[in-house]
Amino acid sequence: MEKKSMIGAWVTRVYDPEKAAGTLKFTDDLSFGSELLYARAARSTIPCGKIVNIDYSEALKVPGVVKVIVGKNFPIHFGIYLKDRTAMAVEKVRYIGEPVALVVAESEDAAEEGALKVRVEYEEETPVFDAAEAMKENAPLVHPDLGSYEHVSFVTPVPGTNIAQHFKIRRGDIEKGFEEADQVLEESFSCPQIAHAFLEPHACICLQDPVSQEVTIWSTAQSAFTLRELVAKGLELPLHKVRVIAPPIGGGFGGKAGITVEPLCLAAALDPDIKGRPVKLFVPREEVLTTSWVRQGWNTKVKMGVKKDGTISAMKVELVFDTGTSAEYGANPVRSAGYTSMGCYYVPNIWTDSYGVYTNKPFGGAYRGFGLPELMGGLEAVVDAIAYRIGMDPIEFRLKNLLKPGLPTCTGMPMPPHALDKIIKKVAEKIDYHREEPPVRKGWKRGKGIALAIKAPAMPADASSSATVEILGDGSVKVLAATMDMGQGAYTAYAQIVSEELGVPMERVKCYYPDTAAQPYDWQTVASRSLWSMGMAIKRACEDARSQLLALYAEYWQCNPEEITIEDGIVKCPKLGKAEPIDEKTQNGFKMPDGKYKGGPIIGRGHFVPPDVVYPDLETGQSEKSVVHFTVGAVGVDIEVDPGTGEIVVNKAVAGYDAGRVISPLNVKCQIEGGTVQGLSAGMFEGIYYDKNGKLLTPDFTDYKIATTMDVPWEIESFCEETPEDPSPYGNRGVGEHSMISPAAALGNALYKAIGIRIHQYPFTRERVYMAIKAAERGEKDFWG
Amino acid sequence: MLAFELERPRSLQEAISILEKFGNRAMPKAGGTDLLMWMKDRLVTPEVVVDLSLIPDLAGVNFSKDGLRIGAMATCTEVLESAAVEDHFPALRDACLSHSDWLIRNRATVVGNVCSAVPSGDVMPALYCYDATIRIVGPRGERSIPINKFILGPRKKDMIAGEIVTHVFLPLPEGKSSGCYLKLGRRNALDLAQVGVACVAIDGKNGREYRLAYGAVAPTPVRALEAEKALQGIKAPDDALLEKVSALAKEAVKPIADVRAGVEYRLAMVGELTKRAIDTCVERLKEE
């Protein structure tokens, strides 16, 4: 009987039973005994100004308050790409809600009461809230010291301005490209900041041993090792003196990557009066958006040259990301959008400026899609709009200009193999794109739209992974692979790989949540990189463990290793007629024919670093291989609009991606479903808003609205093409983020079809859609409000 | 949340005396879905919270030939599942069903929604249409007050320290009636109304009578009396009349702009939902 491969097998997900039972412990669920202290931030009430005085004498009088710490007690800049951020404001506040003091108390209630009693005196300065304004000469500087901040080599801030990051693409001859065009068209689209809205708020417990100075951090962290590294660098501790334990997290979507709220908690735990006691920082929902990052607001402006036959000859792209008060992480999505600014199209002459711009607002950072929902939210609307303006079918226009395998991307890197043309056609067919159908609901307006998706893992060229696979004394397997399984299902896919490679049943494979003291290194759980990069490491670790085990059995049985198989946990040598389950010999050693013991615990190890990525040139953005791979796909939606209220209902949504190889079908399906709805929710409802003084109006779920069960399609139709990737464990490439990239753009394109006016501002709220319909009735073609 | 003391009286008298004793420092609590959140955000900071849930007199939904009595502790779920409410007060049923979500409706009370007196309160427009009266007991005895006199402004109501709303009373419409509540929010559930419109149509002694009330578009819910007048006696209003009525309705309201919606949209939706609500009532009356 042919053995059924575990790669691509439909299996349910590990840890789901514990999640269903509610017994899995998240960070906020851990107990630390009565020595635990609680921290709560007091926050700035002005958007910009100098701190003149902080009076916390009243806070100290609250029973239970132990200590109040202010920014100047802990002025360390922590950060991954650009160190422009401290845990609390030091001397100057830059947004309303910025932590200015930290009250540490014996109970959460006392810390909260204490925080209410901190009084701060400010000398107000002029803020700037709009990114376009902030880019102007003589705009007030959010970070006058930008020139002195440490940053990685591939991030390029412009000191003396509010530009925290400027990424450039200069490819071909842009002027010549426009001259060759028969039409030159311009379009622009924009979107406010949005929130991850993971249901588990950030939480963190920090403890420093007063003797060894070792720091232990339990945190809602996507990336235990990067957190360890950034903390160690900030505190000038050796890596082995920082331990990060990352329990399961309740959704991340990029919002718990890198280092987020941990420095604020460390400010307390490292205090000489507190050191030795664990300190917990639970960030209340209404403070999440003012403590950690959001998705950057953006404006995409595209000037496109098109020839008569519909070929794109040139494209000038300006992306302005509103990064708020910090680009510590946000600098990199700016870059990611920049080096993918051709979208899914071949553009021979392209000129891109992608800017990350400081404003006096809560700050932007990583969010599912990492610059690409921002880029493609604009670009896919632009492409659609231009197709109509030149009188070409939007799908035909896309296919005509498609970035076919082998053609250069905007960085000059040849596009790897993919099946995007097939996917586009399939999506179009599934929503019957070219058939105009009457609305299902009386009096409504129906439209169909499509948008393409593309994304590479946006990560440093040297983002590495490692794993160990230990075969235990009963044939079960312990996998140490420090990916955070935050719902994407990484551990299920890893168990499938181990089962496949070692020949043990999947139920006997266990992956553990990250702990930097126990597990080997992995960079971060971001960028849809894990099943590719960590997958390589795990596969190699399995190969290592397997060859160790087979070598021992070969000597034990006196045969060749090639004559031995492992199936369903049974080691077999058909030639000798031997078969036995893996047992304690694999742990304790094999008694060899000579009577002596050999072996001992079998631990396979594997590691991986992308072999051939070269950072794009800082002036031109050119690189022979700028990224490890691209995952492409398309989303199609069939929607209806109630012209009386502006309400949108999605009749059908279809999404297809080229996954290379699907390892875990249930996971891939669920990622696509979840990401598509997250994208539709963003497209219909989501925006972070401020009053004219920069005060956040949407701090929590009362006014930051995400889709409920009443707002989503009953089903999402998903499919995958499988054009293999190389190098890759099984040809697979990342798919976790991609489903979030284009649903909002597809929605916008469908909306245009339905109501005959192009809305240039996300999200497509009922109010905005209604107003646009009214503008359309006045004969307008574009709606900017 | 700041510390407070919780009292759980078992009789009205006991509750009244506690509330009277502490005056402004005490607040009564029914479902608590608003109160506890306001306390968490420190919008109110009572030193004593008086939980009314153990007082038998305040429970239940009772229907008689005169009308409907909704006790202070009756939850939105209890009210919307009452057969009498479905049969005779459909606008109230719609309103209860539109409120938040099932889990909140299982705690939140109709009377609590009234006493919170927020402009977007879902049940109030329907109660305005049904001419509800608020029954109050306090240190000076019992009193009864029409809902539109009881609600004074955002989070303001005609109540003094020591008083408790025991129930609301909805007289049975005099004649065959239909009703509905149409709520527009940013999404389809668990949201505050951008605009809420309640409409009740009654075939009474003087022919067809309409009542229209609006939430979230003025400091208090408002009735559009001129619009109602324009519809008086007309069983099948035509488009021209509906346009006129919706214009009159817009004159009756005074919305503000906030993060939930702008003025222009709210006004437009008052017009649109007015037409839809009237249509729905007219259709529902035809069906029966």
Add this chain to the structure above:
Amino acid sequence: MTKREVHFTLNGRSVTYEVEPRTTLLRALRHHGVTSVKRGCEEGECGTCTVLLDGVPVKSCTVLALEVEGRSVLTAEGLVGKDGKLHPVQQAFVEEGGIQCGFCTPGMVLTTYALLKKNPDPSEDEIRLALAGNLCRCTGYTGIFRSVKRAAELLKDQA
């Protein structure tokens, strides 16, 4: 404020907690290690703290602990059989991809359980309406819809 005792039935057994008046049921349960009850917002919006109070689903951040005196509280842990077997509703969520990060899951499971008790064969609209107060950011709800349908089947088979 001084602490007071509250006596109630938790997942079928009698318990006594000492709590302050301001302590919500959510915080009291979590303080006593019942951590399936999650704190996602503490403002009645997200539904991660759902419990069944005398069989009725409520958001435990909107309930004061002292209010459950003499009443019965069921949490997701309480649905698991003594043999460690998941309740059919929980099993359905595992089978149908109704779970990703797992943070909303205990609440979703409890609301589904309460829905199916009340209405063993809910329609699409009834499922949407019942679960509207339990937010999920990972699944897009489609896997949850499948799970509810599946749970209804499993319960029917069991009956």
